[in-house]
Amino acid sequence: MKTIQVAVIVGSLRKDSFNRKLANAIVKLAPASVHFQFVEIGDLPLYNQDDDEHQAASVLRMKAEIEKSEGVLFVTPEYNRSIPGVLKNALDHGSRPFGKNSWGKKPAAIIGISPSPVGTALAQQHLRGVLATLDMLTLGQPEMFLQIKDGFFDDSGNIGEASKKFILRWIDTMIQWIELNSK
Amino acid sequence: MKTIQVAVIVGSLRKDSFNRKLANAIVKLAPASVHFQFVEIGDLPLYNQDDDEHQAASVLRMKAEIEKSEGVLFVTPEYNRSIPGVLKNALDHGSRPFGKNSWGKKPAAIIGISPSPVGTALAQQHLRGVLATLDMLTLGQPEMFLQIKDGFFDDSGNIGEASKKFILRWIDTMIQWIELNSK
């Protein structure tokens, strides 16, 4: 059975982040043929173009991890009705130096959870625009604007019964999207 | 003559940033009654909600500088068709902890320069949405989508003759906006 490599980027650095929890639960739920690699973005410096010719070790590591993946899964919280600065900072680093955009042509998928689905929806809308600029191929439908609710996660941090089938179906769609669009 | 305090935030950390140069030139061009304070954002950590109850010294400093200002001038480059992660990170810090949004009710103005005016226009469009969420009162018109061109700055880093009147008029509009909307 063919395996695929998917890089996972979580937009929040908070230890008990719901979106990190969501990413972990997706990894557990997905078929074994998908190898997920969590890409750390919390150790990146603030982007400064003056460093383009001597990028920090953490930047080079992140870029290498993206480049060897066949697709990228963004699990994104929302801050102030847009993408967390932390996530945008990682996207900016990965796009540089000029002509060495690590994101280019990679298929991508976006999912997120917030106290109201409004939060993640607004963040995802901005993220889509940025990913198009980065020349990523982003899965369009179904949109996944998840809401934090009792029972969404069970006590072991898995997706609860009520949402499991729904999330599994989306994971399948994501896998097909990445397989179809990765080179 | 009444003076007003305007905080200036430059979205780029690059030493020779065109937007920093633009900010400096605006400060020199503006009437003496406006006191500008450049607010450093390059020393902020990446935002992590776990630190909300013990914000870093640089975060507390930035929040104090915003709070004592009567208005905020954003001079913003564009990265990947949106706000630099560096700037969004600063906005995220300033909005926290919950209930202590330093930006709230402050009048704001946005200006930016990029190799094509498209860049700054797209960044400014995202920034406007975020500032509305932060409950800032952002000057609507005229939009200032400046383009880097020979002669825009003179050899001393001032606004060149061709654009000086145009920029001065905008500075006046900005000052009136801040006076009208600050409390």
Place this chain on the structure above:
Amino acid sequence: MKTIQVAVIVGSLRKDSFNRKLANAIVKLAPASVHFQFVEIGDLPLYNQDDDEHQAASVLRMKAEIEKSEGVLFVTPEYNRSIPGVLKNALDHGSRPFGKNSWGKKPAAIIGISPSPVGTALAQQHLRGVLATLDMLTLGQPEMFLQIKDGFFDDSGNIGEASKKFILRWIDTMIQWIELNSK
């Protein structure tokens, strides 16, 4: 007691539109000092710049109604994660011919209701960007992303008890905003 004139624009043409119902309920709930005028947009032609010098009677009527108002309340549904084409068409008409923008400098407020609050939130985000371009002064906070739920309206079409105080508070904020910013 000073009265204010507020133009109301509903983005949906559907007879039983929830947003029209919401607009009607707001009118009934607001203090008597606010005179609301519903501005019809369903009789406008599709915008064609060739007609700028001889605008249709319905366009002239709409422009006059906006111009004599002191502020504009947009009650907006969402179509395909953005503003209804019907509403954007009305905004386009009102902004023309060049130099005769009927919306300019008017204070504005936005509210909307949809099956999920995500819908209206995404539409409102696009609408805010357009209104800034039109040089309107749009109320920032609180955002009103309402969700259609049993009991939101009572049997007479009024706002139900559970939401009445919340909506009334927003109406007050809107009135203050319009009074403060209208000339």
Place this chain on the structure above:
Amino acid sequence: MKTIQVAVIVGSLRKDSFNRKLANAIVKLAPASVHFQFVEIGDLPLYNQDDDEHQAASVLRMKAEIEKSEGVLFVTPEYNRSIPGVLKNALDHGSRPFGKNSWGKKPAAIIGISPSPVGTALAQQHLRGVLATLDMLTLGQPEMFLQIKDGFFDDSGNIGEASKKFILRWIDTMIQWIELNSK
């Protein structure tokens, strides 16, 4: 040689629209294997959900033309920093009634020309968000933010020499995108 069918939608109704001229020039420049069909949107009524079960003849015609195409080329002007209401109205019609979205899974490409490239860029950014919602697969790079300049068109309305190669390359990219993603 395999032919492909591409539906062309022009966002402006103006007779001498630069974007219509651009669409015509692209059609003339493209290889003969691409069959373009201009889809009229100026005869559509304003969208009203009450008509979903008995759509107007012009709506049914437009939906059929989209459905039989293998991809859609949007040539879009900008009104008030967003999509023309006329174009959004067409998108709304094509997405209805619920469950009968004519746009779904179609590959799409966007191009536009405006007096400043800022205009079309901001319109295209909004359009991308809407097309993602409609489940279209939109070509990401290169972005085509064209500027109206002397010589862009020659006297016969063809793309002038200075831009011909550049536009031809984009047409090739667009054709490959549509071939790859159409079913």
